[in-house]
Amino acid sequence: MPRTSRSIPREAPLPDAGVQSEGFRETRKARRGALVEDYVELIADLIDDGNEARQVDIAARLGVAQPTVAKMLARLAVDGLVSRKPYRGVFLTEAGRKVADESRARHRVVEDFLRSLGVSEEVARIDAEGIEHHVSAETLEAFRKAMTRGR
Amino acid sequence: MPRTSRSIPREAPLPDAGVQSEGFRETRKARRGALVEDYVELIADLIDDGNEARQVDIAARLGVAQPTVAKMLARLAVDGLVSRKPYRGVFLTEAGRKVADESRARHRVVEDFLRSLGVSEEVARIDAEGIEHHVSAETLEAFRKAMTRGR
DNA sequence: GAAAAAATTGAGCCTATGCTATAATTCTAT
DNA sequence: ATAGAATTATAGCATAGGCTCAATTTTTTC
Numbered sequence: 001m002p003r004t005s006r007s008i009p010r011e012a013p014l015p016d017a018g019v020q021s022e023g024f025r026e027t028r029k030a031r032r033g034a035l036v037e038d039y040v041e042l043i044a045d046l047i048d049d050g051n052e053a054r055q056v057d058i059a060a061r062l063g064v065a066q067p068t069v070a071k072m073l074a075r076l077a078v079d080g081l082v083s084r085k086p087y088r089g090v091f092l093t094e095a096g097r098k099v100a101d102e103s104r105a106r107h108r109v110v111e112d113f114l115r116s117l118g119v120s121e122e123v124a125r126i127d128a129e130g131i132e133h134h135v136s137a138e139t140l141e142a143f144r145k146a147m148t149r150g151r
Numbered sequence: 152m153p154r155t156s157r158s159i160p161r162e163a164p165l166p167d168a169g170v171q172s173e174g175f176r177e178t179r180k181a182r183r184g185a186l187v188e189d190y191v192e193l194i195a196d197l198i199d200d201g202n203e204a205r206q207v208d209i210a211a212r213l214g215v216a217q218p219t220v221a222k223m224l225a226r227l228a229v230d231g232l233v234s235r236k237p238y239r240g241v242f243l244t245e246a247g248r249k250v251a252d253e254s255r256a257r258h259r260v261v262e263d264f265l266r267s268l269g270v271s272e273e274v275a276r277i278d279a280e281g282i283e284h285h286v287s288a289e290t291l292e293a294f295r296k297a298m299t300r301g302r
Numbered sequence: 303g304a305a306a307a308a309a310t311t312g313a314g315c316c317t318a319t320g321c322t323a324t325a326a327t328t329c330t331a332t
Numbered sequence: 333a334t335a336g337a338a339t340t341a342t343a344g345c346a347t348a349g350g351c352t353c354a355a356t357t358t359t360t361t362c
Contacts, residue, residue, distance in 0.1 A: 134281025
């Protein structure tokens with residue numbers, strides 16, 4: 001198929017293959033870490049809200065089945081991010097708390113930034129959930145500055 | 152021991168569980184679609200750049216092994232997004248071209264927007280790669296407007 | 303036109319993330 | 333104190349997306 005006239009043209013040449021593949025590798029890595037961050041962040045939210053972080057609650061909020069949560073918690077425990085007292089709730093370790101805090105800080109900045117651009121509350125919440133895991137320190141700082149300037 | 156404050160319906164810093172789980176469901180859906188978009192977008196880039204989109208090229212640029220690409224292309228063909236002429240490269244179907252165009256349009260806006268905030272070229276490229284798949288139409292429009300205003 | 307190089311295909315394996323169904327355990331209420 | 337409800341644990345299955353290794357096919361080169 002020849003170049004279609006209807007297609008959106010690229011405005012820059014393709015990046016060097018080595019550079020591009022490194023970028024994709026980083027993106028895939030971020031995607032793998034995203035779910036872990038979702039769990040840890042949610043557990044922190046539940047605990048800080050004064051509740052136990054039970055498997056059923058986590059499952060209900062993530063929209064997955066409880067055995068799925070059980071399996072992931074086992075992995076998070078192996079990774080040293082949570083500790084579990086059987087039939088009690090889940091708790092964050094020091095490392096887990098650190099991950100949660102960082103993740104939450106990023107999340108808050110991203111969501112606030114979207115809101116500051118006029119994005120509706122509901123959409124900002126959903127988009128921020130996906131975006132936060134792909135925002136580097138540099139971009140996060142740019143978001144912060146943009147909000148300050150806009151004030 | 153009674154169930155902690157779970158039964159006490161105080162103010163809710165946490166979103167409603169049903170609302171939150173729906174958000175997570177959407178986010179997971181976006182994550183699943185992200186890889187497909189990466190492939191289709193890259194294939195469009197290669198073709199429009201005047202090259203063949205061969206498995207080896209795609210593999211080199213995505214940073215994965217060639218059989219991994221072969222498997223994914225088989226899936227994309229089943230999904231009706233690409234057609235393959237063995238040893239001749241991969242081509243986009245009408246549907247594939249549509250997905251590629253939309254994906255590229257989003258990608259370009261996101262990357263340009265990050266650049267407009269002062270994010271470095273390299274970081275903007277990597278972050279945009281991850282972010283683009285989680286940007287709704289509403290947020291995309293907000294990005295566009297913000298760039299216009301800033302000009 | 304045959305040998306070498308390159309590309310594709312296929313088999314088989316692994317891990318991650320989801321599911322259902324069922325068993326075991328703990329909690330709650332009578 | 334115990335039956336029933338709630339919660340967690342366990343087993344088994346499925347799909348997606350990675351990998352390596354080896355076989356096949358096409359292209360290139362001499």
